[in-house]
Amino acid sequence: MAMAEVAEPAERKPRGRREPNEERIRARNQRLILKAAIEVFSKKGFDGTPISEIAEKSGLPKANVYYYFESKEAIYRAVIAHLIQGWDDALTHIRPEADPRTALEGYVRAKLEYTRKNASESRLFASEIIRGAEYLTRADRQHMKDVTDKAVAIVDGWVAAGQLKQVNARHLFIMLWSATQFYGDFEPLAADALLVKRLTSRHYEDAARTIVDTVLGGILAASA
Amino acid sequence: MAMAEVAEPAERKPRGRREPNEERIRARNQRLILKAAIEVFSKKGFDGTPISEIAEKSGLPKANVYYYFESKEAIYRAVIAHLIQGWDDALTHIRPEADPRTALEGYVRAKLEYTRKNASESRLFASEIIRGAEYLTRADRQHMKDVTDKAVAIVDGWVAAGQLKQVNARHLFIMLWSATQFYGDFEPLAADALLVKRLTSRHYEDAARTIVDTVLGGILAASA
DNA sequence: GTCTATAGACAGATAGAC
DNA sequence: GTCTATCTGTCTATAGAC
Numbered sequence: 001m002a003m004a005e006v007a008e009p010a011e012r013k014p015r016g017r018r019e020p021n022e023e024r025i026r027a028r029n030q031r032l033i034l035k036a037a038i039e040v041f042s043k044k045g046f047d048g049t050p051i052s053e054i055a056e057k058s059g060l061p062k063a064n065v066y067y068y069f070e071s072k073e074a075i076y077r078a079v080i081a082h083l084i085q086g087w088d089d090a091l092t093h094i095r096p097e098a099d100p101r102t103a104l105e106g107y108v109r110a111k112l113e114y115t116r117k118n119a120s121e122s123r124l125f126a127s128e129i130i131r132g133a134e135y136l137t138r139a140d141r142q143h144m145k146d147v148t149d150k151a152v153a154i155v156d157g158w159v160a161a162g163q164l165k166q167v168n169a170r171h172l173f174i175m176l177w178s179a180t181q182f183y184g185d186f187e188p189l190a191a192d193a194l195l196v197k198r199l200t201s202r203h204y205e206d207a208a209r210t211i212v213d214t215v216l217g218g219i220l221a222a223s224a
Numbered sequence: 225m226a227m228a229e230v231a232e233p234a235e236r237k238p239r240g241r242r243e244p245n246e247e248r249i250r251a252r253n254q255r256l257i258l259k260a261a262i263e264v265f266s267k268k269g270f271d272g273t274p275i276s277e278i279a280e281k282s283g284l285p286k287a288n289v290y291y292y293f294e295s296k297e298a299i300y301r302a303v304i305a306h307l308i309q310g311w312d313d314a315l316t317h318i319r320p321e322a323d324p325r326t327a328l329e330g331y332v333r334a335k336l337e338y339t340r341k342n343a344s345e346s347r348l349f350a351s352e353i354i355r356g357a358e359y360l361t362r363a364d365r366q367h368m369k370d371v372t373d374k375a376v377a378i379v380d381g382w383v384a385a386g387q388l389k390q391v392n393a394r395h396l397f398i399m400l401w402s403a404t405q406f407y408g409d410f411e412p413l414a415a416d417a418l419l420v421k422r423l424t425s426r427h428y429e430d431a432a433r434t435i436v437d438t439v440l441g442g443i444l445a446a447s448a
Numbered sequence: 449g450t451c452t453a454t455a456g457a458c459a460g461a462t463a464g465a466c
Numbered sequence: 467g468t469c470t471a472t473c474t475g476t477c478t479a480t481a482g483a484c
Binding site for chain 1: 266267268269270271272273347350351353354355356357360365368369372389391392394395396397398399401402403405406407409410412413414416417418419430431433434435437438439440441442443
């Protein structure tokens with residue numbers, strides 16, 4: 001998906017295969033550019049990001065950025081496409097045969113972990129949604145919907161089986177998503193609320209416990 | 225606070241009081257500018273917002289915007305200062321003498337209502353935090369901390385009195401803040417998750433019920 | 449594949465006529 | 467208090483030497 005956005009070099013050996021070395025340089029430089037782009041876009045948004053800053057951060061001259069990507073928008077789209085792939089990972093903890101407590105706790109912890117280790121990516125994604133999600137493709141959104149639907153069906157199954165109290169699974173996932181997201185995306189606020197300068201792994205641990213205890217305490221059926 | 229940021233007109237009657245009419249025009253135009261600024265800033269962020277667009281949206285020529293505010297940053301700071309005032313309102317529901325269920329439910333509903341009716345403001349605030357909160361003054365942040373501290377102390381009191389189970393009040397408020405905020409700031413995602421094109425008051429009602437039932441179910445002491 | 453130089457559009461901000 | 471014209475700088479993007 002990301003590949004469609006990448007500019008082709010204007011001049012290339014006709015019909016011949018590219019040198020493996022060329023490919024490696026391409027891959028490396030594209031990675032450098034995307035990594036730098038995530039940082040800058042997440043801090044300044046799409047309109048506020050100058051390509052020159054992406055170039056500087058990636059150690060390449062500005063013109064080279066244009067050699068690898070045909071426009072600023074192409075870089076942005078490639079970044080978005082890349083980070084959508086991280087969306088599902090945490091949700092794999094939600095499996096029908098799993099015990100609800102274990103599954104939901106696994107999801108919350110995985111989500112917190114992801115947000116902590118990929119803070120810039122996470123903020124960029126949040127930024128994109130706040131601005132109205134205009135660069136998310138229909139396919140991206142459909143994918144996220146499908147993944148959500150599957151998780152919702154599993155929770156509904158647990159409710160039907162009497163393992164969980166009656167709960168609106170869609171709103172439940174919104175709660176879990178937003179709570180976990182908060183610690184990474186809104187770190188300055190979270191740090192203020194917790195009376196510290198910066199969040200440490202201990203705060204993430206406390207967050208996980210509070211979310212899991214509170215939510216599970218509210219929906220776990222008494223018999224479970 | 226906002227006033228400190230506003231440019232003084234270069235030429236003014238020396239020593240004389242200003243005409244009431246002058247004042248009215250000033251107030252009206254400043255209001256128009258701030259209102260337009262909230263909309264544009266929330267969509268494009270600080271760096272991505274052109275003053276020309278604020279001018280257009282407020283119906284004034286660009287030079288007039290500079291007549292009332294000395295810089296783009298001054299407008300942004302004035303907007304931030306204004307919306308900080310909305311921060312406390314919902315928290316007034318958390319009073320020590322109130323019943324915990326009533327108080328927390330009141331808070332959640334007020335917060336959802338605010339986010340729904342002031343979506344642009346809310347998104348602008350979220351955007352500012354995501355970018356690292358560099359335009360929030362120390363005083364603004366201290367104010368938010370003080371208000372949070374008060375609410376935390378009240379919840380701790382409820383826990384001590386046996387009205388609530390043991391819970392980390394600071395993380396609890398983060399949960400409530402993030403969950404309620406989500407429906408306004410990340411509306412496209414929430415709508416996708418709820419299988420609709422746009423959120424209506426019914427969805428906000430469902431959200432309130434899910435949040436309150438889940439969280440209160442998790443922390444209300446059995447005897448309460 | 450790398451990089452300097454620059455075109456062309458548009459930004460924030462100001463001067464000064466009205 | 468209003469507004470046109472303009473200065474100055476920076477932006478995206480490209481041309482073309484190496």
